[in-house]
Amino acid sequence: MKSHVWRPLYVALSVAGALLLARSFLVPNDFGVHEQGYMYGWHRKGNENEWKQVPVKYRTKAYCVGCHAAKVASIDRSPHGVIPCENCHGPALGHPKDPPTLTIDHSRRLCLRCHAKLVTPSSGRSQIRGIDPDTHNPQAECRLCHDPHHPNLEELKRYE
Known part of the structure; x- marks a missing residue:
C-alpha cells in the first residue's frame, strides 16, 4: 500500500x-x-x-415539613405540590441556623421557567397554560397577582 x-x-x-x-x-x-x-x-x-465531610446543600420536602408543616400541606394540595421547595426558596444549606440565607427568588424568570408559553409544545410541560411574558404585565413580579402557595380555584380545576 x-x-x-x-x-x-x-x-x-x-x-x-x-x-x-x-x-x-x-x-x-x-x-x-x-x-x-x-x-x-x-x-x-x-x-x-x-x-x-461535604455539607448537603439541598434537602428534601421532608426537611421543610419539620418547621413548615402547614405551608407544605397547603402547597401539596395545589399544582405546585410536585415542585421541590428549594426550586423557589433556594438551597437549605445553613437553614434554620441562619434563616436569612434561605432566599426567595421573586423574579419573573423563576415563574417563566414553567409558565412561559411554549412555541412548539411537545412535552408534558405543554399541559401548563403559558403566558406571553412580553404582553402579560411585563414589568410586574408574578406574586403581585398570583400566590404560588395558594393558586386560585380556576387554576386548580385546570390541573385536575
Missing part, C-alpha cells in the same frame, strides 16, 4: 497510545475499583471520607 494509507494509521495509533499512557499516570489506581472488582462510573474509593 501507499504511504498515504499508513501515515494516518500510524498517527491514530500514536494518539491512542499517548492517551493510554497519559491515563496510566493521571487516573488514580483506586478509581472505579471496589470490593466487587471493576465498576463503571466516576467514583474513587479512596476519597469517600472526603465526600462525607
